Amino acid sequence: MPPNTSAIPRFERSHGLAHVRLRPGPAGARLEGLEQAGSAKAFIHRGVSGLEVVFLNTSGGLAGGDHLRYRLDLAAGCQATATTQTAERAYRSNGPEAKVSVEHRLGAGATLDWLPQETILFDDSALRRETVIELGRGAACLMLEAVVLGRAAMGETLARIAFSDRRRILREGRHVFIEPLRLGTEALTSGVAVLHGARAFATLVMVRPGAEDAVGPVRAQLDEAGVSGGASGFDGKLVVRLMAADGWPLRKQILRLLAVLKPGPPPRVWQI
Amino acid sequence: MLTPAHLALVQWLSPAFPTGAFAYSHGLEREIALGNVTDAASLELWLENILRFGAGWQDAVLLAHALDADADTEALDDLARALQPSAERLQEGQEQGAALARTVAAITGRALPARMLPVALGEAARGLGLPKADVAALHLQGFAGNLVTIATRHVPLGQSEAQAVLHRLQPLTASLAEAAAVAPLDDLAGCALAGDLAALQHETMEVRIFRT
Numbered sequence: 001m002p003p004n005t006s007a008i009p010r011f012e013r014s015h016g017l018a019h020v021r022l023r024p025g026p027a028g029a030r031l032e033g034l035e036q037a038g039s040a041k042a043f044i045h046r047g048v049s050g051l052e053v054v055f056l057n058t059s060g061g062l063a064g065g066d067h068l069r070y071r072l073d074l075a076a077g078c079q080a081t082a083t084t085q086t087a088e089r090a091y092r093s094n095g096p097e098a099k100v101s102v103e104h105r106l107g108a109g110a111t112l113d114w115l116p117q118e119t120i121l122f123d124d125s126a127l128r129r130e131t132v133i134e135l136g137r138g139a140a141c142l143m144l145e146a147v148v149l150g151r152a153a154m155g156e157t158l159a160r161i162a163f164s165d166r167r168r169i170l171r172e173g174r175h176v177f178i179e180p181l182r183l184g185t186e187a188l189t190s191g192v193a194v195l196h197g198a199r200a201f202a203t204l205v206m207v208r209p210g211a212e213d214a215v216g217p218v219r220a221q222l223d224e225a226g227v228s229g230g231a232s233g234f235d236g237k238l239v240v241r242l243m244a245a246d247g248w249p250l251r252k253q254i255l256r257l258l259a260v261l262k263p264g265p266p267p268r269v270w271q272i
Numbered sequence: 273m274l275t276p277a278h279l280a281l282v283q284w285l286s287p288a289f290p291t292g293a294f295a296y297s298h299g300l301e302r303e304i305a306l307g308n309v310t311d312a313a314s315l316e317l318w319l320e321n322i323l324r325f326g327a328g329w330q331d332a333v334l335l336a337h338a339l340d341a342d343a344d345t346e347a348l349d350d351l352a353r354a355l356q357p358s359a360e361r362l363q364e365g366q367e368q369g370a371a372l373a374r375t376v377a378a379i380t381g382r383a384l385p386a387r388m389l390p391v392a393l394g395e396a397a398r399g400l401g402l403p404k405a406d407v408a409a410l411h412l413q414g415f416a417g418n419l420v421t422i423a424t425r426h427v428p429l430g431q432s433e434a435q436a437v438l439h440r441l442q443p444l445t446a447s448l449a450e451a452a453a454v455a456p457l458d459d460l461a462g463c464a465l466a467g468d469l470a471a472l473q474h475e476t477m478e479v480r481i482f483r484t
Binding site: 120129164166168169174175176177178179180181182183187190191192193194195196198219228229230231232233234235241243 | 282296303308309314317318320321322324325326350351353354355356357358359362450460462463464465466467468469470471472473474476
């Protein structure tokens with residue numbers, strides 16, 4: 001049931017929308033519009049390999065009743081990388097879920113690398129996130145989602161969560177990729193085909209004509225200690241799945257894969 | 273009383289129907305090689321996970337929607353394809369779906385295009401007038417039964433021991449089918465993360481008997 005927002009005092013929740021619009025310019029993508037409201041902000045800076053958009057949740061994490069929206073529109077032919085300033089933390093909820101909506105739209109021939117930092121789920125958190133990347137004709141994207149269950153360094157093991165994280169990529173209105181993840185309390189202890197002991201996992205997907213060709217170079221990098229991974233190329237996609245005992249080796253493996261899949265260094269905020 | 277419609281569905285979902293299910297282990301071959309499935313208990317847990325949190329539930333929901341008289345079959349087929357985590361799993365759904373559609377078309381004279389398996393089955397069974405939960409339950413038991421047969425040969429497991437796994441999964445199979453029959457497409461979610469990863473890793477196994 002959706003939270004009755006009128007009954008929750010304003011100071012207990014945070015809402016935010018950051019909407020960035022980019023268009024191509026003579027020296028790469030340039031800012032056409034920026035709308036920011038509430039706890040969502042976006043920064044733009046020119047990195048070594050093009051424009052980088054960094055989204056930020058100024059409330060410092062997600063609590064029950066929060067609603068955060070990040071949007072990025074790339075005009076035809078535009079190329080950009082987008083990420084988040086820090087790992088997103090979903091804190092204990094007192095009932096209502098936190099919502100995050102990510103909606104990126106790419107015009108014809110545009111290219112986006114959507115590389116948010118990991119999402120850390122705390123015990124008793126309730127988070128519903130929907131990520132949609134809409135590709136125009138000939139547009140291409142690289143999308144990452146990494147999830148860490150609790151803070152391993154603090155010996156935390158999750159007993160109860162409600163996490164729904166639907167990731168979708170459409171090309172000209174048709175689904176080309178959908179990963180509707182739903183991880184609830186009963187799945188935490190289900191075993192061999194679910195988490196199988198992992199506390200961190202990630203999906204990296206590239207959609208572009210010829211994406212299948214990257215499967216060889218990517219597989220050659222899938223040997224980070226403490227990470228189990230697999231890669232497959234099909235239907236104009238490269239899909240990489242990773243599972244690890246902890247967020248740190250997962251991050252190291254992701255950085256190695258980005259070095260293969262993306263020209264230039266990773267987003268500046270990602271660097272370790 | 274069982275009607276000819278029931279008998280047709282049982283025929284289409286029997287292991288003798290030429291959909292080629294025996295060639296697809298859904299990642300089980302990799303799980304056996306990893307030592308994750310070694311006996312009846314570990315097979316049952318793995319299958320329970322796949323049915324509840326993986327392709328079992330997802331295919332049952334897709335099937336239930338494909339059974340609707342006004343289903344957007346093209347969009348459901350796109351969705352079924354887009355949901356596959358790997359090339360082999362796409363092949364598993366695509367080739368079995370095409371074979372099912374082709375064979376049902378050949379024996380009934382109906383025009384049935386190649387679709388992903390749950391969508392092809394839904395489209396084929398649409399005119400039978402059977403309850404969605406019945407079609408979904410028989411489909412899920414067929415899916416699990418094929419994997420149990422594979423485990424019998426390759427774990428290996430005794431025949432009775434393996435069939436007892438399938439028997440113990442029947443209450444779950446029936447309740448998943450009931451729920452899938454009325455689930456909206458937004459409920460098409462899962463978390464068979466390790467199961468999917470095993471399916472991806474199957475692609476690079478040096479010795480493989482199965483296509484998935």
